[in-house]
Amino acid sequence: SSAIAKPIYFFDEADGKNRALLGGKGAGLAEMTKLGLPVPPGFIITTDICEKFYEAGKRLPDGLMDEVRKSVRRLESITGKKFGDAKNPLLVSVRSGAPVSMPGMMDTILNLGLNDQTVEGLAAQSGDARFALDAYRRFIQMFGKIVLGADDRQFEKALVGNGINNNSSDEKALRQVIASFRSLCEATGKRFPDDPYKQIELAIDAVFRSWTGKRAVEYRRQYGITPDMANGTAVTVVAMVFGNMGRDSATGVVFTRNPETGEKKLYGDYLVNAQGEDVVSGKANPSHIDQLESEMPQVFGQLSQVCQKLENHFRECQDVEFTVERGRLYILQTRTAKMSAGASVKTSVDMYHEGLINKVEALQRIDPEGLEQILYPRIDSHVKQKPVATGVAASPGAASGIAVFDVAKAEAMGKRGEKVILIREDTKPDDVPAFFQSVGILTTRGGKTSHAAVVARGMGKPCVVGCSQIEIDPEGASFSVAGRVAVSEGQKITIDGSTGRVYTVEVPTVAPEITSEFKEILQWSAEMKAIRIRANADTPESATLARKYGAEGIGLCRTERMFNQHDRIALFTKMVMAETEQEREKALAELERLQKSDFKAIFKEMQGLPVTIRLLDPPLHEFLPKEEDLMMQIFELKSEGGHKAESEMLKREKMLRRVRELSEINPMLGHRGVRVGITFPEIYEMQIRAVCEAAADLTKEGVKVESQIMVPQVATVNELATVRHMFESVKRDAEHRHKIKLKIVFGSMIEVVRSCLVADEIAHVADFLSFGTNDLTQATFSFSREDAEGKFLPFYLEKGVIAVNPFQSIDQKGVGRLMKMTIEMARKVKKDMEIGICGEHGGDPKSIEFCTAIGLDYVSASSHRIPIAILAAAQSAI
Ligand code: ADP
Ligand code: MG
Ligand code: MG
CATH class of the missing domain: 3.50.30.10 (Phosphohistidine domain)
Incomplete structure (x- = not known):
């Protein structure tokens, strides 16, 4: 590069917006300094230097330490203290901080600058030997662990052995601990440096190294933090302030609003006479921030004002670290607070009403997936x-x-x-x-x-x-x-x-609670989204829920799910087992009655919104008992003996024969969907009739019905045409009998690769199309989903052979390309043809974004996920 980039910035000269260069912590400190908040002085070594450090094989760039020395001298003149001075020592913290928050994943060293001489200076100057020794033992422990690689457990043991705790004031014990800490450091074979400049050099080196420490690497992997999002840590050097200077000192963490509930009230913990990590380490019991109001009223008032200022400035809830040194408040860090989904909804809506943010910003803040927390x-x-x-x-x-x-x-x-x-x-x-x-x-x-x-x-x-x-x-x-x-x-x-x-x-x-703020978010989302959201719902209860959440129709009603109640399974089994035409007709008539009443209930619930009903999809053997179970029962009946058992046994044997007849090598690719509909036309006819009759009854009662019938597993246009023929004749018959016109349209699922390739032919016969992306994904990859997710897909994902599970989020390159092609071909035949998707992808935010982009009319998601889908749809439109 041409000019050598500036390696170090003081808080008051840095651009607090540049998180990439300064890291989140450094940028926050710079920003707060500019706001005039009480931040101790300090400087930032940029993330560029971290990159250089790694380029040079983990070596600090030449000349960096000269710059550090210069900066320390400037810090000396600001604070009026001197680094390494035996009378008036300057102490600093050396802190990590990446562009993306990685709380606690990298290292920070406090109280740097102490040695056997400076500690006495600190004691004399503060008039508190206990405090100085306490700071020193903390420094040796952190430095020993982080820089020298000493075993932290040994330090903890020594602490316990000497009876030291956070409020310990026993000087003698502290001196003993310090001696044993120093020897623990010695035991590493590395020398504990007494020279503060050596200390700071090694500390900077260690912070840079912690960027590739095991914890940090694992964290980035877990949260998908890539090098373009954060390519190293900055090092922030801050003049120390002390929360462990007695009862009028403290350290704590405060959230500007409650991160669990979103309530607009300070939330957090603090500890009197303590330092840094003590609050979060769990070693002591901190007090709730409310108590600070009575314990240190002035500090509390000031802290409240700081929080207000921070929120007004960042327009997001903040998570703030503070320290009180002898009654004086200092702010040491601020960052966007991590919140529960409920809190994120509430604070976003509240901040909109407070005029801090607009609706778009409010919506963008909420993670749709996170809403699961609220919905269940x-x-x-x-x-x-x-x-x-x-x-x-x-x-x-x-x-x-x-x-x-x-x-x-x-x-x-x-x-x-x-x-x-x-x-x-x-x-x-x-x-x-x-x-x-x-x-x-x-x-x-x-x-x-x-x-x-x-x-x-x-x-x-x-x-x-x-x-x-x-x-x-x-x-x-x-x-x-x-x-x-x-x-x-x-x-x-x-x-x-x-x-x-x-x-x-x-x-x-x-219990889940649909708060007024949540309703407001859904309302705004509904106004902003650019795609319709329908529900996958098979029962009236599910339809009710979908409506409550704002679904604009049902995109998938799986008729077979309606058979999943006991009396109905028995009926269906009867139908499958029927030996004579008569027997089958009887069973079908019963089923038709039940289906009709189900459809009526669902139509009624949906009040004229579109309801897409899918004709029977699974293979018939799914409704019969398993072969092993039947064999076991037969065996048991045989050993039981007697007249009754005998006749039961004959029945089971008959069923076993039928089960074997219907059994398939590969049911997923076998006799199912439209293939069943064509070979056993009476089943589809019955279902179509049930829809027509339900619609006719309700129409006469004055209830609006808009129904769509769709056919699963279509591969050829002739399959679809055959069922369409059935549909037309059943519908005509019903219209004739009831003397009304029915508003029922007929369409095809697109879930077989061939149907995509001949979408133009299919479009001539279908009024609408609906992608069944679960099956289409299986068919496109030639993966059976169960086998893939059970066996090799986790391995593929871990090794990066496949980036995302295509069953969770639409594979845009492959399956997505088929979808685009299908849409284009179909709309060439019928310009305004309605095309949507049903299947689990309909509730996935990434897939919803994709569906919006390729011009689908709607996505259909599980009723329970409707709010997630609505928010995701809004986010992809703004
Ligand atoms: P982390 O990123 O793990 O939170 P920090 O760098 O924020 O690490 O520091 C750890 C703890 O030490 C925090 O509680 C912080 O407030 C405190 N701390 C850091 N620098 C100073 C300082 N100069 N004076 C007093 N406390 C400090
Ligand atoms: Mg921190
Ligand atoms: Mg399917």
């Missing part, structure tokens, strides 16, 4: 309870209930109004009735896409899956962890589907 019950954060095991967090929310291992028992108890948590190795469609009756589901096998996980998410019930630390005993009456019985049936347990944690007691939970 959660474990009370004040409770400190250890989980007995941790599984996969599969469906958010926390629930407590009675542990039940048996499906029938869970269903029965649930119906009696008891709160049960169903615990199984894994689950199957037969178990779904028990899901409805349980408050939560826990399984020991499977991943995020296992049956239990998918069904629980659809219902919005807390669910933990794949909790392999838990072993269910063969009798199914208890589970063990690490070989010891942890819970027996009937005992209370708690699961947290947001974290995967399992507790063997009842843990208090906090």
Whole structure:
């Protein structure tokens, strides 16, 4: 480079907006100095120097120490103290601070400048030997640990051995500790430098090194902090101020508003006669900031004013470090406060009303994913309870209930109004009735896409899956962890589907609360978003919830989900098992009656908003018992003997034959969706008729209905045309019988690669299209989702072979390209054709942004995620 960049800036000359150069901490200190807040003087060595340090193979650049010396001299003249002076020593802290906040991940050294001589000067000058010695022992410990690599546990041991605590005033004990600390340093084989300039040089070196320390690297990986976001740490050198100078001194942390609730009131902790990390280290019990008001009223008043100024300036809640030295307040750090989702909603709305920010800024501040915290019950954060095991967090929310291992028992108890948590190795469609009756589901096998996980998410019930630390005993009456019985049936347990944690007691939970601020955020989002949001809802309850949250219709109503109640499964089984035409017709008529009443309830709830109904999708064998289960039952009946058992056994054997007939090698690519609809036309006809009849009844009652029927798994236009033919004739018949016109349109799902390639042909036959991105992703990658997520995808993600899980966020390059192509082809045929997406991607903020960009009319997301989708849609429009 041409000119040599300035390596060091004093707080009063630095540009506090330049976080990239100064790090967050340095920039904040510079900004606060400019605001006239009481910040001790200091200077910043830039992140550029950190880069140079690494370029040179972890060596401080030539000439840097000369600059540091100059800066220290300037600091001396500002403070009137002298670095290394035995009478009036200047002490400093050497602090880390990256452009992106990484709290506690890198190193900071306090009280630098002390040695056996200067400590006596500090003692004489402050008139408090105890204080000076306390500062010294802290310095040796930090320096020893961070720079010399001494074992911190040995220091802690020595402290305890000498009976030292934070308020210790025993001089003799402190001197002893200092002696043993020095020898612990010696034991490292490195020399403890007495020269303060050597001390500061080594400290700067150590802070730069901590940028690539294990903790820091892991943190950046975890939070996706890339080199372009932060390419090193700055080093900030600050004149020390002392919170450990007696009862009129203190150190603390204060949030300008409550970071849990968002309440506009100072929140935080402080400790009298303490320094730096003492407040957060947990070694002492700090006092609540409220108490400062009575203990040091003047300081409290000043601190409140500082907080107000900071908020007015940064227009965000701040998290502030302060120290009181003999009654004088100093501010040592400020940064944007990390808050709970609830607090982030409340403070954003409040700040808008206070005139600090506008609506767009308010919306941009809230993390849509974080809203999950508000939408589901959660474990009370004040409770400190250890989980007995941790599984996969599969469906958010926390629930407590009675542990039940048996499906029938869970269903029965649930119906009696008891709160049960169903615990199984894994689950199957037969178990779904028990899901409805349980408050939560826990399984020991499977991943995020296992049956239990998918069904629980659809219902919005807390669910933990794949909790392999838990072993269910063969009798199914208890589970063990690490070989010891942890819970027996009937005992209370708690699961947290947001974290995967399992507790063997009842843990208090906090109910979700839709606050007025939250409603306001949803309202603003609805005004600003550029795409419609519909819900995936299969039941009237789910439709109600969707409406409450502001969904603009239902984008996916899965008709098979309606069969998931016991009496209905039995009926469906009857239909599948029917031997004669007559038997089948009878079963179908029954089913039609039930479906019709379900559709009526949903249409009524949606009040004329569009409702998209998908015809039957899964293969028929999903509605029959599993082969192994049937064989087991037959075996048991055989050994039981007797007339009744005999006839039961014959029935099961017949079912077993049918199960075997219908079984498939690869059901995902097998006889399902439109393929079933065409080979068993009476099923689709029944479903279409149920929709038409429901719509007709309601229309006559004066209820507005706007319905859409869509066909799953379409690959060829002929498949779609065949079903369309069915649809037209059933609809015509209904219109004729009821003497009305029905407002029902007909469309296709796009979830098979071929359907994308022939989208123009399909567009001629369809009134609308809906991307089923779950299946389309599987089909595009030729990955089965369950196998991918269970086996190789985690490995791919870890190794960076794939950057994002395509089942969570739309793969824009591949699947996205197919989508764009499809939209273009279809709209060439029908210019205004409505095209949307349903499937889990509909609730993913990144995917919503993409769907907005490619011109989709709507995304359809799970009812429970509607607020997340609405906010994400607004954010992608502003
Ligand atoms: P972290 O980034 O881990 O918070 P900091 O650099 O902020 O590390 O410092 C750790 C602690 O030491 C904080 O409590 C801070 O307020 C305190 N501290 C840092 N510099 C000084 C100083 N010059 N005088 C008094 N306390 C300080
Ligand atoms: Mg700090
Ligand atoms: Mg599908």
